[in-house]
Amino acid sequence: AQKITQTQPGMFVQEKEAVTLDCTYDTSDPSYGLFWYKQPSSGEMIFLIYQGSYDQQNATEGRYSLNFQKARKSANLVISASQLGDSAMYFCAMRGGEDQTGANNLFFGTGTRLTVIP
Amino acid sequence: KAGVTQTPRYLIKTRGQQVTLSCSPISGHRSVSWYQQTPGQGLQFLFEYFSETQRNKGNFPGRFSGRQFSNSRSEMNVSTLELGDSALYLCASSDGLAGTITDTQYFGPGTRLTVL
Numbered sequence: 156a157q158k159i160t161q162t163q164p165g166m167f168v169q170e171k172e173a174v175t176l177d178c179t180y181d182t183s184d185p186s187y188g189l190f191w192y193k194q195p196s197s198g199e200m201i202f203l204i205y206q207g208s209y210d211q212q213n214a215t216e217g218r219y220s221l222n223f224q225k226a227r228k229s230a231n232l233v234i235s236a237s238q239l240g241d242s243a244m245y246f247c248a249m250r251g252g253e254d255q256t257g258a259n260n261l262f263f264g265t266g267t268r269l270t271v272i273p
Numbered sequence: 274k275a276g277v278t279q280t281p282r283y284l285i286k287t288r289g290q291q292v293t294l295s296c297s298p299i300s301g302h303r304s305v306s307w308y309q310q311t312p313g314q315g316l317q318f319l320f321e322y323f324s325e326t327q328r329n330k331g332n333f334p335g336r337f338s339g340r341q342f343s344n345s346r347s348e349m350n351v352s353t354l355e356l357g358d359s360a361l362y363l364c365a366s367s368d369g370l371a372g373t374i375t376d377t378q379y380f381g382p383g384t385r386l387t388v389l
Contacts, residue, residue, distance in 0.1 A: 250374055261318065
């Protein structure tokens with residue numbers, strides 16, 4: 156069974172500083188995808204970045220990058236130059252394997268609440 | 274492209290009633306997934322529809338059901354509401370190609386259901 160663990164319930168970061176949000180995962184599938192989403196207080200889940208298990212390079216998307224360590228089964232999100240608008244819940248999620256049925260659901264971690272301090 | 278839309282945004286119901294939530298996916302997306310988010314259980318997968326067929330189902334009682342129409346719009350229904358059904362219900366759409374781990378789900382703003 157797939158499992159996602161986010162051990163940091165809350166994090167604080169000074170504006171313009173970088174911050175790392177931790178995510179570890181567990182799966183027996185050799186093929187999987189890892190996703191990070193941001194959820195502001197409004198509730199909508201906003202897709203940030205994706206990393207595939209076979210990707211050779213760490214994913215980057217603007218100020219977001221993934222520190223992907225496959226052997227350690229970790230996919231930490233790095234946010235550079237934090238902004239006040241980055242204050243939100245951040246969720247790590249995984250989709251496992253090449254399911255023959257094409258099952259398409261995500262498994263989510265418990266999230267990390269990031270607060271950016273002016 | 275317009276994003277995923279969900280209606281209504283807020284609902285207040287009483288125990289025993291039923292409720293129907295609606296989701297319109299991003300144009301061209303054929304997969305719609307539903308998730309329940311509560312403070313206690315976090316985000317949990319309810320079910321996924323692809324081309325009008327339920328392709329996958331989470332571990333929820335039969336009171337939770339859904340369907341998808343030919344235009345990919347989806348509805349979920351909860352019958353005989355319980356207090357524990359109070360939650361944010363999120364809908365997500367994607368291309369839904371089978372076996373594609375890169376398939377990215379895009380979420381709507383959610384429907385916040387309160388059961389009194």
